[in-house]
Amino acid sequence: MTATSAASAAPTASPETFLQACRAAISAGYVLTEDADTVGYLTDQRGRYTGKALAVLKPGSTEEVAAIVKLCHQHLVPIVPQGGNTGLVLGSVPDTKGNAVLLSLTRLNRIRTVDPVNNTMTVEAGCILQNIQQAAAAEQRLFPLSLAAEGSCTIGGNLSTNAGGTGVLRYGNTRELCLGVEVVTAQGDVMSSLRGLRKDNTGYDLRDLFIGAEGTLGIITAAVIKLFPQPKAQVTALAALRTPDHALRLLSLAQARCGATLTGFELMSDFCLQLVAKHFPPHRAPFDKPHAQYVLLELSDSESEAHAADIFEAVIGEALEQELIDDAVIATSIAQSKSLWQLREHISMAQAHEGKNIKHDISVPISRIGEFIRVTDVLVQETSPGCRMVTFGHLGDGNLHYNVSPPEGVKDTDFIAQQEKINRTVHDSVDKFGGSISAEHGLGALKREEILRYKSPVELQLMRTIKQALDPHSLMNPGKVI
Template sequence: MEEFLQACRAVLGAQHVLTDAADLSGYLTDQRGRYTGKSPAVLRPADTGQVAGLLKLCDQYRVPLVPQGGNTGLVLGSVPDQQGNAVVLSLKRMNRVRAVDPVNNTMSVEAGCILQHIQQEAAAQRRLFPLSLAAEGSCTIGGNLSTNAGGTGVLRYGNTRELCLGLEVVTAQGEIMSSLRGLRKDNTGYDLRDLFIGAEGTLGVITAAVLKLYPQPRAQVTALAALQTPAQALQLLSLAQDRCGPALTAFELMSDFCLQLVFKHFQDQRMPFGTSHPQYVLLELSDSESEEHARAIFEEVIGNALEQGIIDDAVIAASMAQSKALWQLRENISMAQAHEGKNIKHDISIPISRIAEFIELTDKLVQQAAPACRMVTFGHLGDGNLHYNVSPPPGMQDTDFIAQQAAINLVVHDSVDNFGGSISAEHGLGALKREEITRYKSPVELKLMRTIKNALDPHNLMNPGKVIQV
């Protein structure tokens, strides 16, 4: 290992090969603080050539590596395991915006760019990069691409895969593949780009990407609707889509218990209604004409929903400050649940038409498995993605509750499968769901995944133990 590390120092400079325990600590623990791996070193390249040099050394010395961006993942995909033989490849220094083409509506960026910085650079060019999620101030675009991240704008703009036109990738052998052409049409064989997006660094290292930009909307209007059931939320979704079309950019479902947690742990936040309601929907409309036009459309949708008895009440934000306050209700749910104590998370997708039925049935099944547990159900209803989380009963010790995780996961994931859904909608598989997925993917799918992995990474050096076991 020391000979390998000396060779890495020759590529990077000694100051960018971290080996002291104090320097390593921030790279080895997952975002939720539940798992800490081991590693002999963290390697911090500054450009694609250095990444290629490092991967050639890893191939030569048979040293496994774990690519890492902002380390904000939730499925143990960006931290090493306990074996202690894998180095961490941190891409944080590779954070340049290489080019912006407003006419082509594209931006070329390096993998270590913080998502929020990309959003700001697009805005400076009077353009929109629509990927938006809670960790946008610390997650990197390389990590977003590696997990095919979703977020709140998927309903209108799609997952990260749909927002990427080309990639630069370093293979497990240290070769550089570049398709940074910014083309929307390129029908010249296998789509190699899509192999690496969502692969969680198990096939190669994404070092740069060409991203799609959009014209900035002239107005964004936010509303919060109160209603009784998820079934009514689906009715509201159909009504809003019929009237708003693609201008409807967000449609988020939140249960009353979610907001009660927010109010408990973020006491500066207030309920915009006089009384509580079982369910809430946060809607956002991006309009290309004017705020007045957007507000008129929303008022029509809300008015129709009230007349038809779909919703009980609604408020439309009258200012940017009010809009941010409504979004904070949604964005603070995960942190509020963390403040409440340990919880069991599920990032699932269900056919949209069956979500209400899924929640009703699966809530009952989970209560049978873990009586008195509290359901924290929220998420991107417009694209079928729920964060179907479970908190312990009041007074139960965290350790006692987490001991039930495997049993609760089995109940939830079996129900997801029965409804034709997926046990990972936007977080990926990592190490946390690597074995779980073998229950739900067919033998043919698993065989094809292993065939691809073995072909591109025959020595199993790229993020070993993640996504699929070979």
């Protein structure tokens, strides 16, 4: 039986028999079937899509997850794992067939252990990212993963999508922040590698199979994550400049002068900050006049705030002398630093308030970002004349949120009708520049077909081979990724 055909095979018992077995496994109160109880789980984060499910199941332990998965394997019921449901590519909601269960991991929310000497923390998949950050801080440690949804996203979802965020430049994606995982396989077995080792060269790295797999190979239920010493100071600056090419030159200068203390380097176009000022009036760029581009820089220093400020002042001074930037401000307090970061963090919300938009989470080689923006902006304007580009992102790791807003006066519905054409223009350009059409959000269902245009046949076949080997009945998050 092939992976593609097995998901449609007839179950071995009636849905009610299956649900009764689920109630026995995790108690009836955690088996949700009423529409009023399930709709929040079945609707995607952007509110554009609502799927259907036999039930929403909320196990409270790894053992209960394993029991549910064994029942699903026995009855051939597909499973859609979900963390905080903050994804943007329809990866954590079921389709409209109604034959799957949604497995919410939010009750698996314990921090099992903190080992400050080993600089590790063992956490369950349903732990909210912000809670993990706070638990690390309580031990004078840092967990550096940081993204806009950190108040509601979960570490299991972060691992399943290999989330990026603002600290990738220094600390890497979530994959680099994980030392081991506990996984429930498609057959309901538990694989645990929660040893917290930085060196373990004993065969295939099974951990990396499940990180970034979006729940299509198994369900991550816990992980050992890396901690770092808390920096003595974090200093933020905002630089105004003319072009993304100037930003790239500023990046090279900052990396040369700051080394590993440079932990944030975010590019934002002027239109991004125009939207923020329009929809969140208190938040404005602290300059007398607008500039074409802005870069938000952050230093995390192990010595002192004064030391970090001295480094920043030297970098900013040199950048001004070289005419890489036109102006800059350095935050002199925590409040000012937060205010600068809020300019960046409010962009997505400002876009949503402005209306419908077509989002692209892409990456290209860092050295080619300036050229990519110049070339692709022209192509998008040819495809949709008058559209407004909302370009921002993590310049230090090559990840752009290359978003397109409709022209003034164009109805949202008319603009969204152009989505396929605009996506093709952007994604084809990304491919020509040697990039990726998904930098940190994953593929989910939204880009599952799109990736077929850009992955090589060999890559796709290897992915299908892995999927078939680990999930031969295609029960794990069907219709996602591959």
